[in-house]
Amino acid sequence: xxxxxxxxxxxxxxxxxxxxxxxxxxxxxxxxxxxxxxxxxxxxxxxxxxxxxxxxxxxxxxxxxxxxxxxxxxxxxxxxxxxxxxxxxxxxxxxxxxxxxxxxxxxxxxxxxxxxxxxxxxxxxxxxxxxxxxxxxxxxxxxxxxxxxxxxxxxxxxxxxxxxxxxxxxxxxxxxxxxxxxxxxxxxxxxxxxxxxxxxxxxxxxxxxxxxxxxxxxxxxxxxxxxxxxxxxxxxxxxxxxxxxxxxxxxxxxxxxxxxxxxxxxxxxxxxxxxxxxxxxxxxxxxxxxxxxxxxxxxxxxxxxxxxxxxxxxxxxxxxxxxxxxxxxxxxxxxxxxxxxxxxxxxxxxxxxxxxxxxxxxxxxxxxxxxxxxxxxxxxxxxxxxxxxx
Amino acid sequence: xxxxxxxxxxxxxxxxxxxxxxxxxxxxxxxxxxxxxxxxxxxxxxxxxxxxxxxxxxxxxxxxxxxxxxxxxxxxxxxxxxxxxxxxxxxxxxxxxxxxxxxxxxxxxxxxxxxxxxxxxxxxxxxxxxxxxxxxxxxxxxxxxxx
Ligand SMILES: [Zn+2]
Numbered sequence: 001x002x003x004x005x006x007x008x009x010x011x012x013x014x015x016x017x018x019x020x021x022x023x024x025x026x027x028x029x030x031x032x033x034x035x036x037x038x039x040x041x042x043x044x045x046x047x048x049x050x051x052x053x054x055x056x057x058x059x060x061x062x063x064x065x066x067x068x069x070x071x072x073x074x075x076x077x078x079x080x081x082x083x084x085x086x087x088x089x090x091x092x093x094x095x096x097x098x099x100x101x102x103x104x105x106x107x108x109x110x111x112x113x114x115x116x117x118x119x120x121x122x123x124x125x126x127x128x129x130x131x132x133x134x135x136x137x138x139x140x141x142x143x144x145x146x147x148x149x150x151x152x153x154x155x156x157x158x159x160x161x162x163x164x165x166x167x168x169x170x171x172x173x174x175x176x177x178x179x180x181x182x183x184x185x186x187x188x189x190x191x192x193x194x195x196x197x198x199x200x201x202x203x204x205x206x207x208x209x210x211x212x213x214x215x216x217x218x219x220x221x222x223x224x225x226x227x228x229x230x231x232x233x234x235x236x237x238x239x240x241x242x243x244x245x246x247x248x249x250x251x252x253x254x255x256x257x258x259x260x261x262x263x264x265x266x267x268x269x270x271x272x273x274x275x276x277x278x279x280x281x282x283x284x285x286x287x288x289x290x291x292x293x294x295x296x297x298x299x300x301x302x303x304x305x306x307x308x309x310x311x312x313x314x315x316x317x318x319x320x321x322x323x324x325x326x327x328x329x330x331x332x333x334x335x336x337x338x339x340x341x342x343x344x345x346x347x348x349x350x351x352x353x354x355x356x357x358x359x360x361x362x363x364x365x366x367x368x369x370x371x372x373x374x375x376x377x378x379x380x381x382x383x384x385x386x387x388x389x390x
Numbered sequence: 391x392x393x394x395x396x397x398x399x400x401x402x403x404x405x406x407x408x409x410x411x412x413x414x415x416x417x418x419x420x421x422x423x424x425x426x427x428x429x430x431x432x433x434x435x436x437x438x439x440x441x442x443x444x445x446x447x448x449x450x451x452x453x454x455x456x457x458x459x460x461x462x463x464x465x466x467x468x469x470x471x472x473x474x475x476x477x478x479x480x481x482x483x484x485x486x487x488x489x490x491x492x493x494x495x496x497x498x499x500x501x502x503x504x505x506x507x508x509x510x511x512x513x514x515x516x517x518x519x520x521x522x523x524x525x526x527x528x529x530x531x532x533x534x535x536x537x
Contacts, residue, residue, distance in 0.1 A: 126474040129402070136439050137498045139402040139528070141469055141477045146485045150465035157511060201467045201485075202506060249487060250438045250495040255465055 003224035003389040005234035008036035014215035021058035021115040028216035029071035045077040046105035050092035050112035052337035056127040087372035089341030113216035114336035149201035152290035159305035166289035167194035177332025184334030213334030217342035239272025239384030261380040268382040276300035280365035283344035428452040458491040459517035468506035500530040
């Protein structure tokens with residue numbers, strides 16, 4: 001199979017932005033084109049826009065042509081939007097990758113964007129409830145925090161995980177985000193402060209939850225053959241896995257074991273011809289603190305039920321067995337749905353280039369993965385990246 | 391700012407009558423206090439929520455069967471902050487996944503007549519139906535009391 005590389009990356013600052021959806025698009029576009037050398041925009045033949053809910057957040061559908069015009073390209077092979085809720089950004093990259101693998105596309109721009117802060121936050125909360133199965137689950141008043149709260153309750157019940165361990169995930173990721181000027185949250189949040197923050201959906205408190213965030217991120221992909229024209233340091237896609245299992249919460253096998261993640265991870269490692277611990281670091285989808293703990297386990301970084309211990313022992317910190325979420329994760333960076341998956345990939349590329357601040361550098365990293373879950377953790381998506389092609 | 395009042399065009403509740411859905415029988419039964427779903431006549435597959443085409447064997451021949459209106463709490467939490475539009479006045483409310491007796495289904499529901507602090511894993515609950523302001527019907531579960 002043809003090797004595909006990321007050759008450029010760029011971010012719009014994440015946060016509560018005094019900017020519109022289309023302005024965020026332009027910021028990420030400027031950043032990614034500032035990052036790339038020798039690229040004529042005319043040569044971008046494909047565009048993939050990751051956006052979860054522009055219809056609700058920006059009252060705008062048919063967003064791909066809008067983005068194409070904003071960034072100044074005329075894509076003529078593939079132009080589309082990818083929607084997979086919280087994984088919409090990674091979906092753009094996965095789809096671009098597939099298109100380049102087949103030879104249909106030559107150079108693709110992937111741009112992920114979400115504008116979530118609105119004058120009336122009730123609008124945002126209402127939109128978030130339709131990410132679950134709206135007619136049966138959302139209708140009961142469920143949205144992400146209650147769902148992940150129940151995952152935490154089951155994990156605590158079955159494995160003895162504690163709220164203190166969950167708070168440590170928040171502390172770690174907020175610490176990393178203080179090194180990241182593009183992050184929404186710039187302050188240290190010690191575990192005690194997490195445990196003292198307002199309860200949202202017990203046992204989850206405010207700082208167990210990622211923020212409501214505006215942001216955008218972009219990457220440019222091309223084949224291995226052309227990659228070196230545009231950068232000296234491409235990041236190659238060397239593996240992939242994705243799995244969807246159940247939609248209605250009634251049909252879940254478990255809340256404390258995320259079976260679709262286990263399946264996606266197995267396929268990602270198989271296709272990359274590696275084991276989980278061959279990775280040098282990982283970007284995991286820490287939409288809530290409990291998510292990261294379950295992901296340590298079901299991505300294979302530790303035994304089932306030992307995720308709490310993994311954070312407590314510092315194994316997911318730099319110097320531990322598997323540094324996780326060095327850019328600050330969703331907890332520290334914020335979670336603009338469509339931008340998140342691409343923001344993670346930006347971190348991986350910058351780690352490979354050693355251009356991230358020293359405090360969060362995973363020195364000499366050769367391989368990393370980005371993981372997103374979407375909805376009520378019923379879809380898991382993984383891409384594995386290497387500094388060298390497969 | 392415009393005030394949005396129920397029912398608005400796009401609200402959370404499903405459209406329930408014959409003109410809008412082929413599973414209107416579900417809602418008619420719910421009005422009688424029964425939680426029904428579809429069972430495939432060809433492969434016997436029992437699915438939640440009700441279907442019009444069988445994801446197991448591709449049949450479209452179903453019979454309505456009643457699900458147990460009782461079960462136990464598999465998990466629960468409470469919505470304290472951030473409820474969606476139309477539900478903000480209900481806060482705080484308890485949400486739980488109810489493992490229906492003798493089935494694989496863990497139906498997500500409001501848990502009424504109780505507080506988060508008074509709930510426990512495995513707590514017995516039963517179905518309760520109620521009318522929405524606009525005439526549609528919906529359901530929740532409530533604790534089974536021993537009196
Ligand atoms: Zn069947």
